[in-house]
Amino acid sequence: MSKLRAAVPLLAILPLLTACGSRITVQVTADEAASEPVDDLEVQFIPFDRDSLFAVITGQAATPEPSIPADLEQASLTEQDLRDRWSTAESSWNNVRDSMRAITTQLDNLDDRSREYRELFDRFGDLEDRERALDRQRQAAFDEFNEMQLATQQRVDSICIVIDSWEEAAFAGYGDLESDLLTALGREVLADTTDADGVAWASASGGPWWVHARVNTAGGELYWNVMVDEASSDTLRLEPGNADLRQGVRQRC
CATH class of the missing domain: 2.60.40.1120 (Carboxypeptidase-like, regulatory domain)
Structure with a gap:
């Protein structure tokens, strides 16, 4: 036994x-x-x-x-928050792009001299400005998350090896x-x-x-x-x- x-x-x-x-x-x-x-x-x-x-x-x-250093635990939680922020920004950007694609499909089926066409065209222009702003936001969010991930990954990998060895x-x-x-x-x-x-x-x-x-x-x-x-x-x-x-x-x- x-x-x-x-x-x-x-x-x-x-x-x-x-x-x-x-x-x-x-x-x-x-x-x-x-x-x-x-x-x-x-x-x-x-x-x-x-x-x-x-x-x-x-x-x-x-x-x-094995214990996890407090600063590494906090850094990992911060990284998760940054990942969530990037994910939210990515989702908002994709939603606007979906709306733009839907408007493009509608415009293709309308007379460009019609009132509805002009209104949709103006709406597309507004969304285009919004898409560019969101694209900058999502890229900035990704860069911040990626920087934190690169800064902590090696330490996380090292403590995980220690934890896995202890558990085994x-x-x-x-x-x-x-x-x-x-x-x-x-x-x-x-x-x-x-x-x-x-x-x-x-x-x-x-x-x-x-x-x-x-x-x-x-x-x-x-x-x-x-x-x-x-x-x-x-x-x-x-x-x-x-x-x-x-x-x-x-x-x-």
Whole structure:
């Protein structure tokens, strides 16, 4: 038996089992305002709290978990803000260009002596000025983001190598430990992929179960580890409000 398996008592991790329903249904949305479903996303149904197990393993690791320098973490967050600013500027520029293309199509089908043609032509000229201004803004936003990214990337890469090396050593026996837990529970990890409506489900008798999923968004990674006491006819909503938002260096590692 590995040192890791010997060091983590199973009874400290095992949940209190109950016997009840037979199905857990979830729906995943990544944007709380728009409630847009997330499709083609793997959702796992785990019969123990994986995060608690991770915390135990981290606490018993031979060396402390590597820390991220505060200035690098702040620089990474600033870089994300600059990326968002550039993305917004790019979107605004593309929207104006789409409007210009639509007007060009309309003008091609109008008599250039008509009032409607002249009005659309003037509108095109206004949009042309707007497009040039937005083009300058998006380029400036990209240059600012790119400068920050180039300044931090080497340090981020270096700390990620350190973190990956530590995790490889600390969690070397995780697979065997998880197997022991599942054997003790008489269960297995279940998984499903969300459909076009963001819905996934599993035949998960008893409880509790932890519903796990993660998705990258423009604002960071949404991470869910939501406990369900028992299977229910109600749909569990996985949305930004009940997710952990992970940003900064660790999201990039």
